Amino acid sequence: MSFFKDLVQFWNAMGSLPWTIRVWAILYPLPQVLGGLYFIGETPGLVILLGRVLSFVIGSQVHRRRPFSKLIGPIGHAHWLLILPYLLYLLATQTLDDGLYWFIVYVCVIGMVSAVIDIRDTIGYCQRGESFYKRD
Numbered sequence: 386m387s388f389f390k391d392l393v394q395f396w397n398a399m400g401s402l403p404w405t406i407r408v409w410a411i412l413y414p415l416p417q418v419l420g421g422l423y424f425i426g427e428t429p430g431l432v433i434l435l436g437r438v439l440s441f442v443i444g445s446q447v448h449r450r451r452p453f454s455k456l457i458g459p460i461g462h463a464h465w466l467l468i469l470p471y472l473l474y475l476l477a478t479q480t481l482d483d484g485l486y487w488f489i490v491y492v493c494v495i496g497m498v499s500a501v502i503d504i505r506d507t508i509g510y511c512q513r514g515e516s517f518y519k520r521d
Contacts, residue, residue: 395445
């Protein structure tokens with residue numbers, strides 16, 4: 386299966402998940418992609434955009450091997466553990482224009498919420514073995 390076909394298959398598979406996961410899967414990454422494109426000329430904007438793209442790529446490959454595994458999120462978001470400290474460092478040490486500042490704040494807050502969900506999924510996986518998302 387080709388790389389792009391994997392991405393399309395992953396995207397289409399998201400449509401069969403419960404509505405709460407579908408809403409999260411749109412509202413979580415979409416603003417990061419759009420904001421990353423808007424701020425692509427700034428290093429943090431580019432880092433956020435590329436981080437989001439990498440999440441899609443990793444998620445599609447996990448889904449290819451283990452469809453609907455609850456490890457798609459934790460594995461697909463692991464690299465954000467490196468990106469978030471960088472973004473928090475920028476917020477604390479750099480003077481940023483207001484739009485970029487609030488975009489980074491949004492990404493950090495939503496990233497931490499996602500990390501809590503990923504930790505919960507990882508603990509469940511470790512306690513019960515492979516667990517899969519139920520599909521509608």
